[in-house]
Amino acid sequence: MSDQVDQSRRNMLFIAAGGLGAVAVAATAIPFVGSMFPAADTLAASKTEFDVATVEEGQVVVIQWQGKPVFITHRNQALLAQLDGHDDLLKDPESKAIEEVSATWLNDKNRKYRSIKPEYLIVVASCTHLGCIPLYKPSKGREEWGNSVPEDWVGGWHCPCHGSLYDLSARVIKGSPAPHNLHLMPYKYKTDTTVVIG
Secondary structure, three states: OHHHHHHHHHHHHHHHHHHHHHHHHHHHHHHHHHOOOOOHHHHHHOOEEEEHHHOOOOOEEEEEEOOEEEEEEEOOHHHHHOOOOOHHHEOOOOOOOOHHHHOOOOOOOOOOOOOOOOOEEEEEOOOOOOOOOOEEEOOOOOOOOHHHOOOOOOOEEEOOOOOOEEEOOOOEEOOOOOOOOOOOOOEEEOOOOEEEEO
8 A cells, every 4th residue: 555655646746747847847948938039129130111202213222231232213204214235244134043032022013123112122232242232323334334344335323333233123244243233132112212221
């Protein structure tokens, strides 16, 4: 009889000790796992809102997103028309090299424009060669820009550091040291004109 009582008592002690151990593990693990998630202020900093309606036609503005400069360009119909007829000059005219990872919104309809709304181009403003900020040179031809661009310049961006060239959809031109188009990022429209980047 005493063996049976001792066995019951022993089982109860094992269950109680196991339960306390499980509580101790949970009490330790919950704060540890919680520390792996970003803080609310970090999450807030990872997104940037901007009203694209404030950018005039033909103008480019530079804003910050996660410490990086971002170009927001308002392309009018004349600038959008400059995107046609020079795919043979581009390294990656369909933007298939790396963009689909960061810009899940990119599809066959908007590859030429590289934007959700054709008139507003939003790209990281760092040359994909060594990170300099390219200069906006939207006018076709060399007359306005001189020898810094080729004679058959299609309009777009010119990196002053090592001469990389991009068209008005920020697609890199063959012969440029830059390996890729200017990078896209995840973004969406919160309203008709307010974009949320990140």
